[in-house]
Amino acid sequence: MAKRDYxxxxxxxxxxxxxxxxxxFRKLAKQYxxxxxxxxxxxxxxxxxxxEAYEVLSDSEKKARYDQFGHAGVDPSYSGGGGSAGxxxxxxxxxxxxDLGDIFENMxxxxxxxxxxxxxxxxxxxxxxxxxxxxxxxxFMEAAxxxxxxxxxxxxxxxxxxxxxxxxxxxxxxxxKDCKGTGTTKVVQRTPFGVISSSRxxxxxxxxxxxxxxxxxxxxxxxxxxxxxxxxxSCPAGIDNRQIFIVRNQGHAGHKGGPNGDLEVLARVESHxxxxxxxxxxxxxxxxxxxxxxxxxxxxVPTISGKAKYSIAEGTQPGxxxxxxxxxxxxxxxxxxxxxxxxxxxxxxxxxxAKQKELLQELSDSLKNEKNYTKRKGxxxxxxxxxxxxxxx
Numbered sequence: 385m386a387k388r389d390y391x392x393x394x395x396x397x398x399x400x401x402x403x404x405x406x407x408x409f410r411k412l413a414k415q416y417x418x419x420x421x422x423x424x425x426x427x428x429x430x431x432x433x434x435x436e437a438y439e440v441l442s443d444s445e446k447k448a449r450y451d452q453f454g455h456a457g458v459d460p461s462y463s464g465g466g467g468s469a470g471x472x473x474x475x476x477x478x479x480x481x482x483d484l485g486d487i488f489e490n491m492x493x494x495x496x497x498x499x500x501x502x503x504x505x506x507x508x509x510x511x512x513x514x515x516x517x518x519x520x521x522x523x524f525m526e527a528a529x530x531x532x533x534x535x536x537x538x539x540x541x542x543x544x545x546x547x548x549x550x551x552x553x554x555x556x557x558x559x560x561k562d563c564k565g566t567g568t569t570k571v572v573q574r575t576p577f578g579v580i581s582s583s584r585x586x587x588x589x590x591x592x593x594x595x596x597x598x599x600x601x602x603x604x605x606x607x608x609x610x611x612x613x614x615x616x617x618s619c620p621a622g623i624d625n626r627q628i629f630i631v632r633n634q635g636h637a638g639h640k641g642g643p644n645g646d647l648e649v650l651a652r653v654e655s656h657x658x659x660x661x662x663x664x665x666x667x668x669x670x671x672x673x674x675x676x677x678x679x680x681x682x683x684x685v686p687t688i689s690g691k692a693k694y695s696i697a698e699g700t701q702p703g704x705x706x707x708x709x710x711x712x713x714x715x716x717x718x719x720x721x722x723x724x725x726x727x728x729x730x731x732x733x734x735x736x737x738a739k740q741k742e743l744l745q746e747l748s749d750s751l752k753n754e755k756n757y758t759k760r761k762g763x764x765x766x767x768x769x770x771x772x773x774x775x776x777x
Contacts, residue, residue, distance in 0.1 A: 390437035409438040510642035516635045517648045524656035530621030540636040543603035550607040555598035560589035567591040622714040625653035664713040664722030671731040687711040702730045
């Protein structure tokens with residue numbers, strides 16, 4: 385089956401910037417992540433497809449190939465479902481036993497002339513470490529008001545024995561014999577276009593220009609070790625379900641002295657038995673007595689920040705909603721809070737004794753005047769003559 389266009393997979397256009405591509409990837413990766421879609425095979429396949437697309441479009445070299453030649457530019461085995469691949473129809477070159485990616489590399493010098501970068505990268509340049517993603521559970525109130533948590537996870541840290549060099553102490557790396565310290569080697573290939581000479585990343589040293597003859601016994605030459613860590617993090621007030629907050633420099637160790645990556649914390653927020661959330665506003669329904677709505681009363685209203693007083697006006701109707709300004713959930717930028725909305729309902733008393741029923745009947749008989757029931761008057765007034773013999777107000 386033919387692959388979908390990578391831009392279509394990430395839901396971006398072909399002129400999307402690197403930032404836009406990354407933002408789209410993170411959104412879709414979270415949406416289809418297996419941890420959030422347990423047992424959903426379709427979501428798992430989508431997750432793989434999104435990752436594949438991002439792997440290409442986030443790499444300037446691969447993106448340049450893909451933009452020029454389609455899937456064939458990044459996957460020589462791809463046939464496009466019909467014998468031709470990409471814009472140039474180069475799918476049949478795999479029959480020659482030629483790495484199409486190498487041909488493109490050789491022809492265009494890593495696509496440097498087409499906005500891409502050279503394939504050879506200086507492996508000694510300090511680079512930032514990879515980010516780490518974890519998920520934590522929060523109660524409704526913890527998310528609304530903020531909280532502190534101790535989080536345990538594993539990450540790559542700089543090896544203390546070799547300080548990240550990968551070489552045994554006292555045994556510094558030597559100049560790579562294959563590339564003589566340049567990080568690249570010359571390759572001559574026979575292709576359908578003739579004999580092509582090009583430079584490649586040195587296979588022996590990986591482009592570093594040096595070779596570790598005596599790898600560090602503690603990290604086996606990688607320069608990093610896996611370590612379990614425990615850190616305290618502050619969950620910001622106002623974070624919502626499935627939102628992410630960033631803890632800077634708590635990800636994997638960087639390369640060659642580069643900074644650590646970041647820790648990306650996904651919040652999974654529990655529901656609340658009373659409050660519901662709408663953005664930064666909260667809503668709740670407050671049951672009151674018949675007498676409180678009829679006569680008016682000063683009531684105590686629960687909010688996420690504590691109790692609040694509110695005066696119920698005489699004759700308040702069930703279903704009335706009132707607002708408590710600034711009593712909602714804080715904005716994560718620290719600039720104020722949302723509002724609290726309280727909808728009042730009336731609870732009809734049950735299990736009345738004989739005396740209570742008698743008093744209630746007396747009250748009902750005394751309230752037959754139309755001015756006491758304007759809604760009833762309006763309702764039956766709208767019926768006009770249609771039901772005059774059926775209902776009597």
